[in-house]
Amino acid sequence: xxxxxxxxxxxxxxxxxxxxxxxxQFIKIxxxxxxxxxxxxxxxxxxIRKIDGNATVTIATSKTxxxxxxxxxxxxxxxxxxxxxRDTFPAIALATAYLHDVQGVxxxxxxxxxxxxxxxxxxxxxxxxxxxxxxxxxxxxxVLMGVEPTYPSEKYGYIIPTxxxxxxxxxxxxxxxxxxxxxxxxxxxxLWNGGVFAYKLxxxxxxxHELLDFTDYQDLFGKYDTLEKISFDYAVVEKEENIEVMRFxxxxxxxxxxxxxxxxxxxxxxxxxxxxxxxxxxxxxxELDVPVLCMGLKDVVVSASPEGILVxxxxxxxxxxxxxxxxxxxxxxxxxxxGSFRVLDVEDESMTIKVTLNAxxxxxxxxxxxxxxxxxxxxxxxxxxxxGMEQPVQEGDVVTMQAGCRHTLIADTxxxxxxxxxxxxxxxHDKKKYELEQ
Amino acid sequence: xxxxxxxxxxxxxxxxxxxxxxxxQFIKIxxxxxxxxxxxxxxxxxxIRKIDGNATVTIATSKTxxxxxxxxxxxxxxxxxxxxxRDTFPAIALATAYLHDVQGVxxxxxxxxxxxxxxxxxxxxxxxxxxxxxxxxxxxxxVLMGVEPTYPSEKYGYIIPTxxxxxxxxxxxxxxxxxxxxxxxxxxxxLWNGGVFAYKLxxxxxxxHELLDFTDYQDLFGKYDTLEKISFDYAVVEKEENIEVMRFxxxxxxxxxxxxxxxxxxxxxxxxxxxxxxxxxxxxxxELDVPVLCMGLKDVVVSASPEGILVxxxxxxxxxxxxxxxxxxxxxxxxxxxGSFRVLDVEDESMTIKVTLNAxxxxxxxxxxxxxxxxxxxxxxxxxxxxGMEQPVQEGDVVTMQAGCRHTLIADTxxxxxxxxxxxxxxxHDKKKYELEQ
Numbered sequence: 001x002x003x004x005x006x007x008x009x010x011x012x013x014x015x016x017x018x019x020x021x022x023x024x025q026f027i028k029i030x031x032x033x034x035x036x037x038x039x040x041x042x043x044x045x046x047x048i049r050k051i052d053g054n055a056t057v058t059i060a061t062s063k064t065x066x067x068x069x070x071x072x073x074x075x076x077x078x079x080x081x082x083x084x085x086r087d088t089f090p091a092i093a094l095a096t097a098y099l100h101d102v103q104g105v106x107x108x109x110x111x112x113x114x115x116x117x118x119x120x121x122x123x124x125x126x127x128x129x130x131x132x133x134x135x136x137x138x139x140x141x142x143v144l145m146g147v148e149p150t151y152p153s154e155k156y157g158y159i160i161p162t163x164x165x166x167x168x169x170x171x172x173x174x175x176x177x178x179x180x181x182x183x184x185x186x187x188x189x190x191l192w193n194g195g196v197f198a199y200k201l202x203x204x205x206x207x208x209h210e211l212l213d214f215t216d217y218q219d220l221f222g223k224y225d226t227l228e229k230i231s232f233d234y235a236v237v238e239k240e241e242n243i244e245v246m247r248f249x250x251x252x253x254x255x256x257x258x259x260x261x262x263x264x265x266x267x268x269x270x271x272x273x274x275x276x277x278x279x280x281x282x283x284x285x286x287e288l289d290v291p292v293l294c295m296g297l298k299d300v301v302v303s304a305s306p307e308g309i310l311v312x313x314x315x316x317x318x319x320x321x322x323x324x325x326x327x328x329x330x331x332x333x334x335x336x337x338x339g340s341f342r343v344l345d346v347e348d349e350s351m352t353i354k355v356t357l358n359a360x361x362x363x364x365x366x367x368x369x370x371x372x373x374x375x376x377x378x379x380x381x382x383x384x385x386x387x388g389m390e391q392p393v394q395e396g397d398v399v400t401m402q403a404g405c406r407h408t409l410i411a412d413t414x415x416x417x418x419x420x421x422x423x424x425x426x427x428x429h430d431k432k433k434y435e436l437e438q
Numbered sequence: 439x440x441x442x443x444x445x446x447x448x449x450x451x452x453x454x455x456x457x458x459x460x461x462x463q464f465i466k467i468x469x470x471x472x473x474x475x476x477x478x479x480x481x482x483x484x485x486i487r488k489i490d491g492n493a494t495v496t497i498a499t500s501k502t503x504x505x506x507x508x509x510x511x512x513x514x515x516x517x518x519x520x521x522x523x524r525d526t527f528p529a530i531a532l533a534t535a536y537l538h539d540v541q542g543v544x545x546x547x548x549x550x551x552x553x554x555x556x557x558x559x560x561x562x563x564x565x566x567x568x569x570x571x572x573x574x575x576x577x578x579x580x581v582l583m584g585v586e587p588t589y590p591s592e593k594y595g596y597i598i599p600t601x602x603x604x605x606x607x608x609x610x611x612x613x614x615x616x617x618x619x620x621x622x623x624x625x626x627x628x629l630w631n632g633g634v635f636a637y638k639l640x641x642x643x644x645x646x647h648e649l650l651d652f653t654d655y656q657d658l659f660g661k662y663d664t665l666e667k668i669s670f671d672y673a674v675v676e677k678e679e680n681i682e683v684m685r686f687x688x689x690x691x692x693x694x695x696x697x698x699x700x701x702x703x704x705x706x707x708x709x710x711x712x713x714x715x716x717x718x719x720x721x722x723x724x725e726l727d728v729p730v731l732c733m734g735l736k737d738v739v740v741s742a743s744p745e746g747i748l749v750x751x752x753x754x755x756x757x758x759x760x761x762x763x764x765x766x767x768x769x770x771x772x773x774x775x776x777g778s779f780r781v782l783d784v785e786d787e788s789m790t791i792k793v794t795l796n797a798x799x800x801x802x803x804x805x806x807x808x809x810x811x812x813x814x815x816x817x818x819x820x821x822x823x824x825x826g827m828e829q830p831v832q833e834g835d836v837v838t839m840q841a842g843c844r845h846t847l848i849a850d851t852x853x854x855x856x857x858x859x860x861x862x863x864x865x866x867h868d869k870k871k872y873e874l875e876q
Contacts, residue, residue, distance in 0.1 A: 290454075
């Protein structure tokens with residue numbers, strides 16, 4: 001099975017765990033069979049691997065997510081990197097060209113496309129495999145998955161099949177309806193459109209060449225920022241006559257809000273938390289090192305991270321976005337390809353952060369114009385390079401850097417340092433990168 | 439007026455703002471006429487000063503509170519320091535001896551004793567003044583304040599006066615009753631016992647000499663730890679025949695729980711907070727630098743500090759103590775006589791803290807056996823002394839100290855440093871103090 005997972009952008013609906021640089025699919029909140037916690041993307045990847053150990057998994061995503069994906073899924077997962085956001089048609093065209101030109105997938109092979117963030121069981125991935133087989137059979141150019149509705153939702157688009165068979169021709173598509181219209185659709189056998197479909201690689205590659213002017217993957221990648229923003233539904237699906245839908249009746253949840261997300265949590269709380277017996281339907285996710293104590297709450301979600309604290313009635317949590325949009329705060333925590341950082345203290349003319357470098361990784365070689373820095377190594381072994389001079393560093397070593405001097409840290413083992421930044425205008429934008437002459 | 443304020447011990451009922459080393463009376467949550475925030479002790483002190491600018495205010499408290507009191511009330515407030523906790527009779531005896539022997543208060547002058555933490559208005563302090571005048575008149579050995587009950591509370595002891603006059607003889611005292619009994623008491627004109635009383639200094643000094651074996655204040659202070667724990671009520675009040683009570687009908691609140699405390703807050707929130715319109719009867723106190731967002735909550739109190747986060751139904755918040763007792767966590771923030779510290783990061787073999795030294799103050803000259811330390815000065819000017827060697831320090835300077843070496847910091851202006859502690863067994867107990875040879 002060739003499967004393309006669409007990994008969407010950052011979102012604020014799960015603040016304070018998701019923010020401008022941390023997407024919800026990377027938050028570790030699902031208990032694994034081994035008792036650890038995994039993220040949405042890890043869960044989906046593990047489930048696919050279990051159903052089809054040979055599946056070629058490609059994640060279509062933006063540059064900003066590449067390091068998070070490598071951190072969570074390892075270095076070997078395929079990634080089709082979108083140089084910028086251009087909606088789903090360019091993204092799927094690019095991923096398809098990547099499969100063909102980089103991964104060597106043949107034109108007659110099926111490709112299954114699905115979002116990275118549904119909360120589903122293994123039967124869902126078995127259905128995806130079937131969907132691919134149907135596409136390969138070639139009765140239709142596109143085979144969609146239609147989810148059997150469990151209630152007349154206003155949140156989804158609907159697919160109207162021509163009959164009630166397991167696999168049917170598609171009669172028409174309907175936009176998100178009101179509840180009454182949704183009820184009518186469902187009476188007529190309509191299905192939710194979960195954004196999942198399969199096609200023979202050649203089909204989308206041809207469409208791409210028809211609609212976009214490019215020679216191969218590298219060429220398309222290079223001119224990606226010139227492409228028009230257009231959805232795959234609009235550019236392809238709605239114009240295609242030869243199209244089928246396969247019914248799926250298993251569990252399928254869209255975890256877009258705290259309310260729906262907590263429904264998928266196996267435990268009432270993650271992290272240092274205490275809930276008294278008078279709490280009812282309360283979920284707590286605490287990423288901080290200090291405890292959260294909840295008493296006598298009902299239908300409430302509490303989430304605490306280095307970015308902030310949310311305490312919300314579960315239903316109200318769907319309306320979070322405008323409030324988070326108003327919060328104007330620097331990023332306090334981030335995971336990067338090379339490790340992570342956390343802001344520990346902010347003063348007018350200083351900032352203290354903790355930097356963790358993964359073993360074998362290093363910072364960019366860089367300088368700042370308007371701030372000095374001091375590193376105190378708190379654990380691990382590595383090397384510092386300051387203005388070309390390399391020195392071994394380990395726990396307890398201190399490195400001071402004046403503004404203007406070029407510097408980097410190389411981690412031989414996992415390396416943790418406390419970095420104190422000192423200056424009048426401390427900003428993430430005050431950074432020049434250099435090539436390291438080694 | 440000579441007034442003794444009894445400042446009680448640490449409490450956990452207002453966790454995470456109060457803890458083992460930070461008592462509720464020092465939390466700044468009341469809006470001042472100028473728009474700043476003040477603590478219970480600051481509010482009471484300001485109110486007394488307003489009613490009687492010449493009042494001699496003495497705070498009877500333990501050693502651990504002395505620096506907090508000086509920080510909040512200045513260096514000139516009188517403090518009768520209890521070397522250890524020995525209940526209210528020894529405390530009041532010590533404070534009375536302190537007034538006589540140290541402050542030079544004459545034996546015929548009245549002393550008014552009251553707890554430091556009632557939430558009251560200025561009429562209360564006007565009543566205290568009257569109480570003192572009654573004591574000086576000498577119709578009775580003790581004059582109590584009786585608070586007119588507003589409901590049949592089970593939380594307070596009751597005073598039964600002989601009649602319904604403004605000032606009456608006391609007929610008897612009653613322990614905390616159940617609601618029904620309380621209703622009966624109130625029908626008979628009973629008053630709440632708020633623990634407030636006045637006497638001529640000589641009266642308690644004589645009682646003290648009668649019950650305790652000591653010569654003067656210094657002697658009593660020196661043998662304080664040998665005294666029996668006994669309450670003033672038990673040792674004196676309940677045995678005294680010649681006793682009056684004065685009625686007080688003004689506002690009087692006991693702010694012992696989050697529920698009652700939030701009733702006294704003028705605003706719904708303090709600190710970085712966002713409450714949506716669907717919140718009802720919600721109070722938030724946020725001491726962290728990151729925002730707290732509350733949505734759709736009802737009758738809830740949220741409090742966040744470096745120690746942890748409480749989210750509680752207001753009524754349930756009265757039952758907090760056993761849950762906080764279970765939390766086993768190091769102190770993350772403290773205010774000291776010399777300034778404050780906050781723990782920023784804890785790892786297995788390192789701890790990073792931010793130390794703020796007030797101008798003119800310094801640390802003890804000390805050493806650690808099992809940890810190295812690194813200071814990075816982030817603001818201010820001062821001097822470091824390391825193994826006898828004094829050096830000026832300012833923003834950006836780094837001082838490294840090996841285990842065993844003696845060190846201190848002296849703040850000429852307010853001085854802030856990031857201190858990284860490195861070692862296998864970091865503990866507050868690993869500290870030797872030395873005299874500084876200067």
